[in-house]
Amino acid sequence: MYATAAVPFAGGSEQPMAMVGLFWIAGGDVYVGAKPSGSAPGVRLAPEGVVALGDDQSGLYLWADVRALTVADVPEKSLMRRIDSVRHTALDTLLTLVVQNGPGYVDxxxxxITVRVETPSGTHALSAFVAAAVGYPxxxxxxxxALLSRLTEGEATxxxxxxxxxxxxxxxxxxSPRPAEREALLRKWLG
Known part of the structure; x- marks a missing residue:
């Protein structure tokens, strides 16, 4: 299950949004993980460099300085994650019905996920929200x-x-495209 525009922290953008692998693509903007809004953490891959977004992280790491770009803490899609997602949705629905006039249930x-940017000054750990509700395949x-690594192979690449x-x-x-289409796009972008 991939999120599209239904993620609460994605803001009210009217651009079409789609997930392809670990990337959230909204219009011409590319993010690792979900697109943030407000003070939420996020990581944007801009033509000039890797942009850290959010209250607790900010900055620009120019591509010329980025030696490595890796990601950790990525939840892998599994049957247990799917069951947990269905259980969470059922519980949320039940609590919404029971507490209709109260303060409500807060998701x-x-x-x-952690995006690590290695530069001459060291390794910088950035955070971004996961956008795939049941994990990523x-x-x-x-x-x-592999695509993140490819982005560090030189300016032309x-x-x-x-x-x-x-x-x-x-x-x-x-x-968001279907799984086979997402894999095909990632392979195409890898060249």
Missing amino acids: EAPPL PAEIELSR MATTLAAMSDWGRSWEGK
């Missing part, structure tokens, strides 16, 4: 990690790869 925030995790991802986002008009 807990999604888990965070193992193949998409591997392909996404980064520019071409990021431009292809952005161009796809600007032309995409639907919800």
Whole structure:
């Protein structure tokens, strides 16, 4: 189950949004994890560099300085995660019905992934919310990690790869693609 525009921290953007692997693509913007809004943490891959977003992290790491780009704490899609997601949805619905006029049930925030940016000054750990409610498929995790690594192979490679991802986002008009389509896109962007 992939999120599209239904993630509460994604804001009221009217751009089409889609998940492809670990990437949230909204219009021409590419994020690792979910697109944040307000003070929520997030990581944007911009043409100039890796942008840390949110109250507890900020900054720009220029591509020329980025030696490695990795991700950790990525939840893998599993049967137990699906069961837990269904259970959570049922509990949320029940509590909403029972406490209609009270303060209501507050959803807990999604888990965070860690995006590590290695530069000459050290390794910087950035956070971003997970956007896949039941975790990410193992193949998409591997392909996404390879794509993050590819972005650090030099300016021409980064520019071409990021431009292809952005161009796809600007032309995409639907919800997140199906698993086979997502894998095909990740492989295409890997070149």
